[in-house]
Amino acid sequence: MNTRIDPAALEAAEAAPPSHDASDPTLLARMIEAGILVETGEDGIYGRSAAFEDVLERLSVAVTLLGADQNAEVLRFPPALRRRDFEDSEYLKSFPDLAGTIHAFQGNDADHRRLLAALDATIAAGDGERSDEWMDQQKPTRLVFTPAACYPIYPVIARRGALPEGGATFDVFSYCFRHEPSVDPSRMQMFRMREFVRLGSPGDVMTFREKWIERGSAFVKMLGLPFDIDLANDPFFGRGGKIVANSQREQQLKFELVIPVATPGRPTACLSFNYHMDHFGTLWKIDCANGDVAHSACVAFGMERTTLALFRHHGLDVRAWPDGVRALLWGDTQAAIDAALR
Template sequence: MNMPNEQAALAVAEESAHPQQPYTGSDPTLRSRLVEAGILIETGENGLYGRSEVFEDVVERLNKVITLLGADQQAEVLRFPPAMRRHDFEDSEYLKSFPNLAGSIHAFQGNDRGHHRLLEALDRTIAVGDEERSDEWMDQQKPTRLVLTPAACYPVYPLIARRGKLAEAGAIVDVFAYCFRHEPSIDPSRMQMFRMREYIRVGSPQQVMAFRQKWIERGSMLVRLLQLPFEIDLANDPFFGRGGKIVADSQREQQLKFELLVPVATPDKPTACLSFNYHMEHFGEIWKIKQADDQLAHTACVGFGMERTTLALFRHHGLDVAQWPAPVRALLWGDAAPMIAEGLASLGTPA
């Protein structure tokens, strides 16, 4: 499927992606420096961290700036917990593509006898101390009707479908949620529990393509204001298994996914801090989401990795937020509205 508009969007973003400061190489010590400074708190499990007040303050202020960036979208604001209905998750086909990343929720659902067996198994587990422990006690756990949410947009599509046919203008939804992906790593930008802020567009192919092009430009503008070096690149999702490469190649060929990449911690491999995704009619077909003319709806989304972008700020501006560049501090701790309005005006978007 040829998508010339995306070539134009990519060109615009790349032309404006000049770093505000020189990038001097990778920073494999970022994780240890953040932990030593108390900005991230180790839990003993790779990819699972506590966050300090300083870290959370940056996330909150970044989130407010993103709200300003999308204020003209007239999006419906929805907030979901980090779990979703298993029925919807099964329908989403996530397990077909990413079974290794999914997380299900189990709980004890037995009787007194089962509880006794659980406690006996737990005693044996704890008795080994700090050695590698068995998961014997989990034999008494059973799946619940919930799974951990893999992406902030996933609860939205079945909700939109249950409302019936779309209006002519389609729909735009603003979501923010904790997500889970089972990929333990010592790279702090690859957390197992992380937050995503997303704008989701549901409508005609023309509507969703225009939406994605707009957000490639806006996302690039935001990261320039944050004075982070970046590039926009064609990308693919990490599809699982032997057939995954075929699906990934198809995704690239159809230019369905672009990422905004910022050097964070991984040597020679910048991190995707924002993603711009066109799903075509994939979710429309799964949940029978219809446009006003009864055609299957297409969908697109822009996703902001909140932890990743925050980590990028610490990586490039230092661990003392009081010493960050004045324009960045003005954006995050000052009155960001005029700066965002000026940036949107430079893109040809009315303030």
């Protein structure tokens, strides 16, 4: 698949009206009313019902089978990252507004008394404006929340030494955190991300990304969901970030598979296909077997977002979903995936 896009064609495509149907701004309210999501009082933080989790877990099984031929090493980490690795990752240079650090009480008895006094005053405010004075007793720990599922693996791989001949592929899955509270249910603050990550030569990782653009598109078609593949950029922070974002688009480093979910006129990125060039290889000193700096690419599945898209387009009663979708998720998933790959 050729992922190079003619700039003039791209401009025309971006100026054209969306080819898919409108999003559903009532989706969150309907899912909460049906008990599929559980409101917590905090935007972007929701409980998940058995029905929601069942769909998500079945999606994850299908993604596993979709990538079974990648011979990927499976790595699972908790949703926390060593602060030192986070500092070295340069995430704060690009996304300081999204990062979440982990704090904890580390004081003595006197500090504890001050904390409790401040907490009593906070609670006494009732429904009024609450003070955060008690948090003065909370100090940074050695951990931060994981911002993307792949972030823990780069320092681990770097400590192993050079990659094996032919590079390496990894299957990672984790809860992630990004501080962007929103009433859009597809923009959760804590969410799960499934990734296949490829490290190796530039040719290898570009072939990997092109294959996954095709494969991800075929998978979403099997799910019966409308989608587009768009050239995209990450939400880099500040005025300087606009320059970086423009460069990312000009080099066509990031594509997204977008599906209308909840926000009218703005479809949601449910899969992303990213070419990092040698950024992580240089940052973490990861080399190929021949001594060249490793390039990397990844495909990331937004698990909650894709689950929401299924409920949005097929309805809140999974028993009434289209036969093909039910066959994929609740039937012989292996056979359905094999047929798609053929």
